[in-house]
Amino acid sequence: MINKEDIKKLKDKLEEEKAILEKEVKELKTVPDFGSDVDASDEETDESQAYGNQLSIMQTFKERLADIEFALNKMEKGTYGVCEKCGKEISLEVLEASPESRLCQTDKKKEK
Numbered sequence: 001m002i003n004k005e006d007i008k009k010l011k012d013k014l015e016e017e018k019a020i021l022e023k024e025v026k027e028l029k030t031v032p033d034f035g036s037d038v039d040a041s042d043e044e045t046d047e048s049q050a051y052g053n054q055l056s057i058m059q060t061f062k063e064r065l066a067d068i069e070f071a072l073n074k075m076e077k078g079t080y081g082v083c084e085k086c087g088k089e090i091s092l093e094v095l096e097a098s099p100e101s102r103l104c105q106t107d108k109k110k111e112k
Contacts, residue, residue: 001080002092010099011075017099019067021061028058064100071100083107 074080090104094100
C-alpha cells in the first residue's frame with residue numbers, strides 16, 4: 001500500500017522532472033537561423049534536418065509532460081496509483097521507476 005510519504009516523494013520527483021522538461025521544451029522552441037547563403041544548400045539541408053529532429057524531441061518531451069501533469073492531477077484527486085485497466089493498486093516499485101505510470105505491472109506487460 002502506498003502511503004502519504006511515498007506519494008510526497010513521487011510528487012516531488014514528478015515536479016522536478018516537469019520543471020526540467022518545461023525548460024528543455026522552451027529551449028527547443030528556438031527556431032534556428034537557416035541563413036541566406038545561396039551556395040550552402042548542404043548546410044541548409046543539415047540545419048533543416050536538425051530542426052526536424054529538434055521538433056521530434058520536443059514532441060516527445062511534451063507528451064511526457066502531459067503524462068506527468070496527468071499523474072499530478074490524479075494525486076490532487078486522490079486517484080493516483082490505481083491501474084486504469086484493472087483498478088488494482090500499482091506497486092510502489094513500478095511508480096518509483098515510472099511515477100507517471102497509469103498501469104500496473106501486469107497490464108503493462110499485456111500492452112507490449
